[in-house]
Amino acid sequence: MAETFAKACARGGLHVFANIEYHSNIKGEHSYYRVRASERDVQSHVDWIDVLIALDKETLFGDVHKEYPTHNGHRNEVSPGGAIIYDGALKLKPEDIGRPDVNLYPVPYMDVLVGALKETGHDKELSKYQVMANTVAFGASIALIDYSFEQIAEAVKEGFTGRKAALGELNVKAARHGYDYMRNTYHDSFPYKLHRIPSKEKRMVIRGVQAVGIAKFKAGCAFQTYYPITPATDESEYLENHQKDYNIVVVQTEDEISAVLMATGAAHAGVRAATSTSGPGFSLMAEGLGWAGHTEAPGPVIILYQRAGPSTGLPTRTEQGDLQFALHAGHGEFPRMAVAPGDVSECFHDTFDAFNYAERFQMPAIVLIDKFLASSYRTVPILDSRDLKIDRGQILSESDLAGKPMYKRYEFTPLGISPRTVPGTKGGIFHTTGDEHDELGHITENSEIRIKMMQKRMRKLQLANEAIPDSKKVGFFGPEKADVAMVGWGSTKGAIIDGMQDLEGDGIRCNFLQIRYMSPFPTELVTKHLSNAKRKVLIENNYSGQLGGLIREHTGIAMDYKVLKYNGRPFSQNEVYEGVKEAIKNGVKEVVMAHA
Amino acid sequence: MLELKDFRTKVHNDWCPGCGDFGILNAVQMALFELKLEPHQVAIFSGIGCSGKTSHFVSTYGFHTLHGRVLPIATGARLANNALTVVAVGGDGDGYGIGAGHFVHTGRRNLDFTYVVYNNGVYGLTKGQASPTLPKGLKTKSMPDAAIVEGINPLATAISAGYTFVARSYALDVRNLKETLKAAILHKGSALVDVLQTCPTYNDINTKEWYSGTDLPTKAPRLYKLEDTGYDGVVKDPTDANEINQKKGQAITRSFEWGDKIPIGLFYRIEQPTFEDMIANRMPAYKEVPLVKQDIFQRDVTPLFESLA
Numbered sequence: 001m002a003e004t005f006a007k008a009c010a011r012g013g014l015h016v017f018a019n020i021e022y023h024s025n026i027k028g029e030h031s032y033y034r035v036r037a038s039e040r041d042v043q044s045h046v047d048w049i050d051v052l053i054a055l056d057k058e059t060l061f062g063d064v065h066k067e068y069p070t071h072n073g074h075r076n077e078v079s080p081g082g083a084i085i086y087d088g089a090l091k092l093k094p095e096d097i098g099r100p101d102v103n104l105y106p107v108p109y110m111d112v113l114v115g116a117l118k119e120t121g122h123d124k125e126l127s128k129y130q131v132m133a134n135t136v137a138f139g140a141s142i143a144l145i146d147y148s149f150e151q152i153a154e155a156v157k158e159g160f161t162g163r164k165a166a167l168g169e170l171n172v173k174a175a176r177h178g179y180d181y182m183r184n185t186y187h188d189s190f191p192y193k194l195h196r197i198p199s200k201e202k203r204m205v206i207r208g209v210q211a212v213g214i215a216k217f218k219a220g221c222a223f224q225t226y227y228p229i230t231p232a233t234d235e236s237e238y239l240e241n242h243q244k245d246y247n248i249v250v251v252q253t254e255d256e257i258s259a260v261l262m263a264t265g266a267a268h269a270g271v272r273a274a275t276s277t278s279g280p281g282f283s284l285m286a287e288g289l290g291w292a293g294h295t296e297a298p299g300p301v302i303i304l305y306q307r308a309g310p311s312t313g314l315p316t317r318t319e320q321g322d323l324q325f326a327l328h329a330g331h332g333e334f335p336r337m338a339v340a341p342g343d344v345s346e347c348f349h350d351t352f353d354a355f356n357y358a359e360r361f362q363m364p365a366i367v368l369i370d371k372f373l374a375s376s377y378r379t380v381p382i383l384d385s386r387d388l389k390i391d392r393g394q395i396l397s398e399s400d401l402a403g404k405p406m407y408k409r410y411e412f413t414p415l416g417i418s419p420r421t422v423p424g425t426k427g428g429i430f431h432t433t434g435d436e437h438d439e440l441g442h443i444t445e446n447s448e449i450r451i452k453m454m455q456k457r458m459r460k461l462q463l464a465n466e467a468i469p470d471s472k473k474v475g476f477f478g479p480e481k482a483d484v485a486m487v488g489w490g491s492t493k494g495a496i497i498d499g500m501q502d503l504e505g506d507g508i509r510c511n512f513l514q515i516r517y518m519s520p521f522p523t524e525l526v527t528k529h530l531s532n533a534k535r536k537v538l539i540e541n542n543y544s545g546q547l548g549g550l551i552r553e554h555t556g557i558a559m560d561y562k563v564l565k566y567n568g569r570p571f572s573q574n575e576v577y578e579g580v581k582e583a584i585k586n587g588v589k590e591v592v593m594a595h596a
Numbered sequence: 597m598l599e600l601k602d603f604r605t606k607v608h609n610d611w612c613p614g615c616g617d618f619g620i621l622n623a624v625q626m627a628l629f630e631l632k633l634e635p636h637q638v639a640i641f642s643g644i645g646c647s648g649k650t651s652h653f654v655s656t657y658g659f660h661t662l663h664g665r666v667l668p669i670a671t672g673a674r675l676a677n678n679a680l681t682v683v684a685v686g687g688d689g690d691g692y693g694i695g696a697g698h699f700v701h702t703g704r705r706n707l708d709f710t711y712v713v714y715n716n717g718v719y720g721l722t723k724g725q726a727s728p729t730l731p732k733g734l735k736t737k738s739m740p741d742a743a744i745v746e747g748i749n750p751l752a753t754a755i756s757a758g759y760t761f762v763a764r765s766y767a768l769d770v771r772n773l774k775e776t777l778k779a780a781i782l783h784k785g786s787a788l789v790d791v792l793q794t795c796p797t798y799n800d801i802n803t804k805e806w807y808s809g810t811d812l813p814t815k816a817p818r819l820y821k822l823e824d825t826g827y828d829g830v831v832k833d834p835t836d837a838n839e840i841n842q843k844k845g846q847a848i849t850r851s852f853e854w855g856d857k858i859p860i861g862l863f864y865r866i867e868q869p870t871f872e873d874m875i876a877n878r879m880p881a882y883k884e885v886p887l888v889k890q891d892i893f894q895r896d897v898t899p900l901f902e903s904l905a
Contacts, residue, residue, distance in 0.1 A: 244880075261669045265670060267672075272678075424888070
C-alpha cells in the first residue's frame with residue numbers, strides 16, 4: 001500500500017519518501033512503512049507521525065509481550081493534533097490509547113470489507129480476502145486527508161495486472177468502502193489535508209535496488225551472480241525478472257565465494273559481470289576479491305548492501321558498518337575502487353560508472369549501499385540515461401594482434417594499463433595467476449618484477465583518481481563559509497540535507513560535505529573543504545565513525561564532533577538536527593542517537 | 597598445421613622427477629591436439645597445489661586460480677563464452693577438500709566442461725599431509741600418525757551430485773588417460789575425470805609399484821579396465837528413470853572397489869540438457885550468440901523508468 005500511495009502522490013505532483021522496517025522472520029512480525037509526502041522535495045523521514053494507520057493492536061501498543069520489546073507502540077509517535085485510524089473491532093476506549101491530544105478514528109475494518117465484498121458477491125469468501133482489511137484502512141486514511149480517490153484507485157489497479165486484474169478491482173472497491181465509511185462517519189473533522197499540486201515534471205517512485213538494477217542493464221552488465229541474503233536479493237530478483245529483455249544471465253550460486261569468483265571469471269572472459277551481497281556474504285568474498293585485484297580482472301562490480309553487523313547482527317536493519325572492511329577486505333595490498341552513492345540517482349550513476357572504471361582500470365569495483373537506501377522509496381524525476389557512454393577500456397582484437405610480437409597480458413606500458421584480450425581471441429592467449437607474475441602472467445619470485453608489478457597495480461588508483469570528475473568524488477551543499485561543517489557519506493545524505501534547513505532555522509549556518517569515492521580517496525577535495533572548516537561534525541550510521549578515520553588517514557584532519565547511530569535504524573531529519581545541536585551547543589564530543 | 601608442441605609453453609617445470617603430474621600434463625596436451633582444437637579456443641583453469649601449475653605449461657588461455665576455487669571461476673568464464681572449451685584441473689585436496697562445495701554444485705548444474713582431478717592422497721606442496729581421499733588408517737611417510745577419518749569417494753560423490761560423465765584413469769597410463777580426456781571433453785555436460793596419480797615424494801603407499809601389484813602374491817596389477825569386464829556405464833534412454841537408477845547404482849557400487857583390485861574407465865555417463873541449454877531456454881538470445889559477443893551498447897532503460905512513474 002505504501003508504494004501505491006507513493007505513486008499516487010507522485011502523480012499528484014507531490015514528493016514522497018518512504019522507508020520500511022521489518023523483522024527477520026517469515027510469518028511477519030510487526031513491519032511498517034513510514035511515508036512522508038510533501039509539496040517540496042523530501043529525502044528523509046521524520047520521527048513523528050501525523051496519521052497513523054494501525055492495522056493491528058501491536059502497531060498501537062508495541063510488542064510488549066516480549067521481554068525486550070522491539071518498539072513501544074507507534075501511538076506515542078503521533079504528533080499532537082494528529083490522527084490514529086485503528087480497527088473498531090478492537091473495542092478500545094480512548095483512555096486505552098492514552099492520547100487525549102490526538103484524534104481517534106476507529107473503523108471496523110472487517111465489517112466494512114464485508115460490505116464491499118457483498119457488493120461484488122464475494123462475501124462468502126471472506127477468509128480468502130480478509131487481507132484486504134488493509135485496503136479498507138488505507139481507503140479510510142485517504143478520505144481523512146482528503147486526497148484524490150481517483151488517483152489512488154488508478155495506482156491500486158496498477159498493482160494487479162494480468163490474471164490478478166480482477167483483484168485490483170476488488171481492492172479498489174474495498175478502498176472505496178473504507179473511504180466512504182470515513183467520510184460518512186467522521187465528516188470533515190481532521191485539519192491535515194493533502195492535495196494535489198500541478199506539476200509538469202514526470203516523477204517516478206524508485207528504490208535503491210531498482211536504481212542499481214536499471215544501471216546494470218544500462219551499463220551492459222550481462223552476468224550477475226548472487227547467494228540469497230537480506231537485503232541484497234531484491235536486486236538480483238529484479239534483474240532476473242528482466243533477463244529476457246536485456247540478455248543478462250543471473251546465477252544463484254552455492255555461496256558467496258562462488259558468487260564473486262564466478263563473476264570474476266566472467267569478467268576475465270570479457271563480459272561485464274557483477275554480484276550483489278550484504279556483509280556476511282562480502283566477508284566470504286574477501287579472498288576472491290584479492291584474486292580479482294591481483295590478476296587485474298576487469299571487474300566484477302560488487303554491490304555491497306550493508307546491514308547491521310557484525311556476524312548476523314540485525315539482518316533486516318540498516319548500518320554503515322562496512323566502509324573500512326570494504327576498503328581492506330582481502331589479504332595483501334591490491335587496488336579496488338569503492339564508491340558510496342547517497343541517494344537513488346547516485347545509486348544509478350555510480351553503479352553505471354563502476355562498470356566503466358572496473359574495465360578501464362582492470363580492478364574490482366565496490367558500490368557501498370545499505371539496507372535503508374536499498375529499500376526506501378523516493379520520488380525523483382525520470383533519469384536521463386541517453387548520454388551515458390559505455391567505455392570498455394583497452395581491448396585488443398585479433399586484427400590488433402596480427403603480426404605483433406608475443407602478446408603480454410601484464411605488459412609494463414607508459415600509460416600504466418596493460419591492454420587486455422578476451423579469451424577466444426586468436427593471437428591473444430594469456431596466462432594469469434594469483435601468484436606474483438611476470439608480464440606474460442607466469443609465476444615469478446623475481447624481486448625487481450615484484451616491485452614493478454606492485455607499483456603498476458597500485459598506481460592504477462592514481463590513474464582512476466585523475467579520471468573521475470570532481471563532481472562525482474564528493475558532494476558539497478550549503479555555503480562555502482559556515483559555522484558548522486557536517487561530514488557524512490551514503491544514505492545519511494537525505495537526512496543531513498533536510499536537517500540543514502532545521503539548523504538554519506535556528507540560525508546555525510552549516511554546510512555538508514558528502515564523500516562519495518572512498519577509493520581512490522579524494523584527498524585534495526576533502527582537504528580543500530575541511531582545512532578551514534570551523535566546527536566539523538561527523539555524522540555516521542555506525543559505532544566508530546569509520547569515515548572520520550579514513551579522512552584522518554588521508555588528510556590528517558580530525559573531526560571535532562561525532563553524531564553516531566548504531567541501533568540498526570536510519571537517521572531521521574530531526575535526529576540530524578538534534579544530534580548536531582547537542583554536539584555544538586552543549587559541546588558533546590560524541591552524540592549517540594537512538595530513535596527506533 | 598598445428599603440432600603437439602603448439603600446446604606447450606616454455607615455462608620452467610618444477611615438479612619432482614617421476615611425478616605423476618607429467619603424465620597428466622602430457623595427456624591433456626595430446627587430447628587437445630588430437631581433438632584438433634585451436635589453442636585460443638581453449639581455456640584451462642587450475643587450482644592451487646602442484647597440479648595448479650598445469651595451466652602455465654599449456655599454451656592455451658590459462659587461469660591459475662585460488663585454492664579450492666577453480667570451478668566457480670571456470671564456470672563464470674564458460675557461461676560468458678560458451679564457444680570456449682573449458683578444462684579445469686586441480687588436486688584432490690583442492691577439489692574434494694577445500695573446494696568440495698563447488699565440486700558438488702558444479703556437478704548439479706551440468707555445465708559443459710571437463711574437470712580433471714590429480715588424486716594422489718596427499719597435500720604435496722605443503723609436504724605430505726593427508727588429503728580427503730586418503731583411506732582411514734593409512735599413514736604416509738611424512739604424517740605423524742595414521743589418518744583417523746574416512747577418505748571421500750569422489751566418483752560416488754560426483755554421480756550423486758549430478759556429473760553426467762564420471763571416469764577414473766591413471767596418470768602413468770597416458771594412452772588411457774588421453775582417450776578418457778578426449779571423451780570427457782567431447783561429452784556435453786559436466787565431466788569428472790579422477791586421475792590416480794603417484795606422488796613419489798610424499799605418498800610412499802600408493803606408489804607406481806603398488807599400482808602395479810608387485811606386493812601382491814599374484815603380482816597382478818591392481819588396476820583393471822571396466823570395459824574389459826563387459827561393464828557398461830552409459831545410460832541409453834535418459835528418460836528412463838529405472839535405467840538411470842540402475843546405472844548410477846552399479847557405478848557407485850563399483851566405485852567402492854579398492855584394494856587388490858581397482859577399476860578404471862568410464863563409470864557413468866548420461867546425456868542431459870546442460871546448464872547452458874537451460875539458460876538458453878530462459879533467454880533465447882543465449883542460444884544464438886555467446887554472452888561475450890552480445891551487443892551491450894544499445895540498451896534502452898527508459899521503459900523501466902517509465903514503469904515506475
